[in-house]
Amino acid sequence: MSKPIRPSLQLYYNGELRDKDGKVIKRLRQHKSRSFTEALGNLIYGWFQMAGYGAGAMGETIHDTSGNAVTHVQCGQSGPVMQINDIANDNTYGIQWGTGTPTIAITDTTLGTLIAQGSSSGQLVYSACTISYSRTTSGITITIVRTATNNSGASITVSEQGLVGKCSTAQSYAGSLLLLAHDLISTPVTIPTTMSWTSRYIITIAFP
Numbered sequence: 075m076s077k078p079i080r081p082s083l084q085l086y087y088n089g090e091l092r093d094k095d096g097k098v099i100k101r102l103r104q105h106k107s108r109s110f111t112e113a114l115g116n117l118i119y120g121w122f123q124m125a126g127y128g129a130g131a132m133g134e135t136i137h138d139t140s141g142n143a144v145t146h147v148q149c150g151q152s153g154p155v156m157q158i159n160d161i162a163n164d165n166t167y168g169i170q171w172g173t174g175t176p177t178i179a180i181t182d183t184t185l186g187t188l189i190a191q192g193s194s195s196g197q198l199v200y201s202a203c204t205i206s207y208s209r210t211t212s213g214i215t216i217t218i219v220r221t222a223t224n225n226s227g228a229s230i231t232v233s234e235q236g237l238v239g240k241c242s243t244a245q246s247y248a249g250s251l252l253l254l255a256h257d258l259i260s261t262p263v264t265i266p267t268t269m270s271w272t273s274r275y276i277i278t279i280a281f282p
Contacts, residue, residue, distance in 0.1 A: 085110060086276040087235070087257060094268040105260050107275070112180050113137070113252045117156070117241065120146035139184045139251040144243040154249050157240040158218060160203045165191040167251055168203025169220035169273050172234040175258060182256045185236050189222075196230060198222035198265070213280040223270040233262040237275050 085107040091100040116136045135143050160168035165188070173196075174186020190197045201221040208215045218237065224230050236256040240249035255275065265271045 082280050084278045084280070085255060086278070087274060088276070089259075089263070089271060089273040091263060091265065092270050092272070094270075099269065100263070102259070102261070102263065104276070105257075107255060107257050109178055109182075109255045109257045110180075111182055111253050111256060113183070114254045117146055117252070117254075136252060137183045138243075139238060139253055141183055142245070142250075144245045144250045144252075146241065146243055154240050154242060157249065158203060158237065159205050160200075160220075162202040163191060163200065165189070165200045167238040167240045168200075169218060169275060170236045170238055171198065171222060171232045171271070171273070172236070173231060175233050178256055178258060182236075183253050185234055185253075185256065187234075189230065189232070193225040195226055195228065197226055198230060198271075199225055211281070213278055215279075216277040218275040218277075219272065221270050221272040222265070224265040224267050227267050229264050229266050231262050231264045232259060232271060234258050235273055 086104050087102075087107050088104040089102040090098050092098055113136045135145055138144050158168050160166055170185055171189045172185035172187045173189060176182075176186035191200050193199060199222065201223070203218065203220040206217045206219075208217075222232075234257065237254045239252050239254050241252055242248075243250040263271055
């Protein structure tokens with residue numbers, strides 16, 4: 075009997091809750107994400123057609139996180155091809171968290187209810203979003219990590235998360251914001267005040 079073929083491209087997520095001293099209080103085991111959005115597919119379609127600098131817009135019309143229609147442009151413009159590594163104290167892109175429980179769809183363009191950056195009621199302090207890369211003979215792993223700290227004075231329950239990228243478009247060379255993945259967390263996580271939550275998105279590309 076032949077061996078089953080492994081899916082080549084997969085997305086997973088996991089996380090952990092830590093107290094103010096960094097001690098792990100709770101872990102979210104690794105789950106398979108099924109939430110790549112059509113924006114990512116349309117971006118890849120556009121990338122595969124790139125002919126060079128200044129060749130104009132390519133690919134399908136996609137929608138940014140504000141619901142505006144945008145068109146992907148060629149490499150070499152003044153903005154990012156795709157940027158996910160957002161800075162600290164900002165939640166514009168990278169991993170985002172929310173309190174909504176929407177039905178996840180491939181056409182999603184934003185989280186149901188995004189948690190704002192800050193220390194006021196209902197807000198989280200977002201760390202920088204970082205990316206690492208590793209390669210072995212069996213495949214490639216890209217790990218995206220971000221931590222949020224609750225300084226609001228009251229517990230916050232996180233029920234959804236997403237991955238947002240900043241990409242040059244015909245409408246904004248500086249970068250339009252595009253939702254690339256969206257998940258309901260398998261078990262919503264309550265973050266008590268002074269504690270922090272770390273999420274990871276893990277992209278794997280397996281070799282046969």
